[in-house]
Amino acid sequence: MTTSPAPAPLTIAILGCGRRTGAKEGWAIGYAHADGWRACGRPVRLLAVDPDAVNRAAFAQHFAIPDEDTYTDLAAVLAAGVPDGVSVCTWPGLHVPLALQALEAGVRRVVIEKPVALDLGQVRRLTEVADAAGAIVAVAHQRRYEGNVAVLRELLGTGALGKDLRLTARVGDGWDILSWTSHWFDLAADLLGGAPERVLAGLAWSGQRRYGHAVEDASVVLATWKDGATATFLTGPGMQFDVEVAGTEGIARLVGGHLELWGRQGSRVLPTPATKPFDLLMSEVVAAAEGGPEPRCSLRRSGIGTELCFAAQESARRRAWVELPLQVQFAPLEILAHPTVGPAQGRRVLLLADEHFGSGGRAGLAAALQRVTGLVPQVIHAEERGLTAADLDHVDAVVIYHTQEHADAATQAALTTWVEGGGRLAIVHAGLGAWRHWDTYRQWCGWVWAWGRSTHPIDAMVLTTTATDPLSLGFREAWLPADEAFIHLEATAPVEVGLTVTIPAGTFPAAWRSQAWPQVRAWMPGHRGDLWSLPVQEAGLAALVG
Numbered sequence: 001m002t003t004s005p006a007p008a009p010l011t012i013a014i015l016g017c018g019r020r021t022g023a024k025e026g027w028a029i030g031y032a033h034a035d036g037w038r039a040c041g042r043p044v045r046l047l048a049v050d051p052d053a054v055n056r057a058a059f060a061q062h063f064a065i066p067d068e069d070t071y072t073d074l075a076a077v078l079a080a081g082v083p084d085g086v087s088v089c090t091w092p093g094l095h096v097p098l099a100l101q102a103l104e105a106g107v108r109r110v111v112i113e114k115p116v117a118l119d120l121g122q123v124r125r126l127t128e129v130a131d132a133a134g135a136i137v138a139v140a141h142q143r144r145y146e147g148n149v150a151v152l153r154e155l156l157g158t159g160a161l162g163k164d165l166r167l168t169a170r171v172g173d174g175w176d177i178l179s180w181t182s183h184w185f186d187l188a189a190d191l192l193g194g195a196p197e198r199v200l201a202g203l204a205w206s207g208q209r210r211y212g213h214a215v216e217d218a219s220v221v222l223a224t225w226k227d228g229a230t231a232t233f234l235t236g237p238g239m240q241f242d243v244e245v246a247g248t249e250g251i252a253r254l255v256g257g258h259l260e261l262w263g264r265q266g267s268r269v270l271p272t273p274a275t276k277p278f279d280l281l282m283s284e285v286v287a288a289a290e291g292g293p294e295p296r297c298s299l300r301r302s303g304i305g306t307e308l309c310f311a312a313q314e315s316a317r318r319r320a321w322v323e324l325p326l327q328v329q330f331a332p333l334e335i336l337a338h339p340t341v342g343p344a345q346g347r348r349v350l351l352l353a354d355e356h357f358g359s360g361g362r363a364g365l366a367a368a369l370q371r372v373t374g375l376v377p378q379v380i381h382a383e384e385r386g387l388t389a390a391d392l393d394h395v396d397a398v399v400i401y402h403t404q405e406h407a408d409a410a411t412q413a414a415l416t417t418w419v420e421g422g423g424r425l426a427i428v429h430a431g432l433g434a435w436r437h438w439d440t441y442r443q444w445c446g447w448v449w450a451w452g453r454s455t456h457p458i459d460a461m462v463l464t465t466t467a468t469d470p471l472s473l474g475f476r477e478a479w480l481p482a483d484e485a486f487i488h489l490e491a492t493a494p495v496e497v498g499l500t501v502t503i504p505a506g507t508f509p510a511a512w513r514s515q516a517w518p519q520v521r522a523w524m525p526g527h528r529g530d531l532w533s534l535p536v537q538e539a540g541l542a543a544l545v546g
């Protein structure tokens with residue numbers, strides 16, 4: 001009697017063994033991949049690959065991998081022989097570089113963790129290389145293989161939920177779009193018939209990073225499909241993990257591993273089969289490499305999970321709908337996370353301000369100064385005291401925003417030394433009415449508020465830079481909501497006007513610099529506190545203190 005030879009084992013390298021740390025980063029997903037490969041229907045010889053000796057050793061021990069099958073990096077594996085497959089289980093920045101290295105060496109089975117990459121250009125490059133090589137590349141969006149998802153997919157296929165499908169997916173535990181919502185994006189594409197047509201998103205970012213990339217604190221993402229289906233995805237406080245699909249005939253909800261169905265006859269929990277998603281994923285990859293069907297999570301299908309992350313970020317960045325396929329190939333949140341450094345970044349500012357008749361201007365101005373300099377300004381309350389020479393140590397610019405009448409001798413001496421020494425002085429809105437009895441200050445101003453003569457109509461303003469743009473404002477025109485526009489100011493010394501304001505009463509100077517002291521600059525608009533959150537006000541400030 002002859003027996004057919006046992007199939008040769010597949011050699012599978014797990015790139016990134018991982019370590020379960022209990023923190024968000026540190027899931028050790030490599031263990032789930034190894035389990036999946038061992039259950040793929042073929043004998044498997046696992047290689048443990050990780051530069052971290054502790055992670056590598058623990059993984060090797062767990063899976064009984066002999067020492068000679070452990071490696072510090074992929075190059076060492078390839079030097080010993082090309083494996084049949086790899087699982088890329090590192091942090092996202094390494095996913096595509098490692099996958100390309102494997103494919104270029106001739107590896108034909110690649111499973112890559114999500115998000116596929118931190119840059120859509122890399123996803124597209126990986127797709128090209130995989131297609132050209134005829135290799136099977138799949139993404140670990142293993143939720144497509146869950147039993148309750150399979151039942152939900154069938155339910156949708158039979159039309160049991162009716163028409164006008166609306167999917168809502170929430171992400172709990174403070175997770176973010178790239179690390180988590182990518183799964184729900186992928187699932188929505190699976191359930192609703194592929195990639196949506198367009199995406200609209202808003203997100204909040206306070207500086208958080210995770211897995212080596214910028215992550216939002218909270219987000220709202222809306223996606224729409226050609227056939228009218230829509231999906232909303234939420235991250236942020238108070239969320240739990242769930243997916244709900246509502247149609248004209250019923251609602252189905254995936255939550256806590258169950259599938260609930262609400263219809264006209266009431267609600268029930270549907271029976272769903274228990275599955276091992278990674279076993280199914282790896283089995284499909286192995287079968288596909290032997291001529292079987294395309295895996296449900298192939299890169300061609302599941303790359304959308306990552307593309308939608310960048311589409312959402314790009315929509316939030318541009319504040320507009322974004323069409324799919326996405327044109328930009330970079331990571332938009334990284335751009336938001338690294339704002340363009342303007343001329344005022346790093347400038348240390350002293351703000352001498354009063355509360356300006358309760359306008360909120362002092363707080364708004366201080367917040368704007370912090371944004372344009374990246375530093376918290378030192379604020380002195382002008383109603384409490386003036387300046388001393390010591391205040392001006394370690395300062396790059398002084399901003400005046402108050403209408404106090406008298407300057408004491410110390411203030412006069414300190415500021416005179418400052419200005420005569422070339423120090424930057426920015427006189428903002430209220431500051432044009434400050435120290436009305438101090439002639440030198442009035443000369444620095446160039447135009448001043450003439451008490452009893454000047455007025456301030458409250459109108460929407462159109463700001464226009466002059467042709468010479470002596471303040472280097474760098475824009476041509478801007479609009480401000482109704483606020484005090486100072487008119488009929490008194491000229492005290494020659495100035496170069498850089499900006500005019502047009503209101504129903506006419507066109508008037510709005511920003512200028514002194515001819516005699518070019519480092520002394522004035523900016524008229526800015527009574528309302530909220531005005532200081534507008535880009536044009538920030539641009540003006542940057543030009544004044546930068």
Ligand SMILES: NC(=O)c1ccc[n+]([C@@H]2O[C@H](COP(=O)([O-])OP(=O)(O)OC[C@H]3O[C@@H](n4cnc5c(N)ncnc54)[C@H](O)[C@@H]3O)[C@@H](O)[C@H]2O)c1
Pocket residue numbers: 015016017018019020024025026027028029030049050051052055072073074089090091092094113114115140141142179211
């Ligand atoms: N599919 C899922 O459900 C799921 C769940 C958790 C995490 N993830 C994803 O898996 C990825 C890994 O996350 P994790 O939490 O398991 O990380 P982890 O930190 O636990 O493991 C990453 C491992 O990669 C190793 N490594 C670093 N550079 C390497 C290199 N050049 N070659 C080989 N190994 C290298 C590290 O030493 C570490 O052991 C992330 O993209 C994450 O989003 C997916």
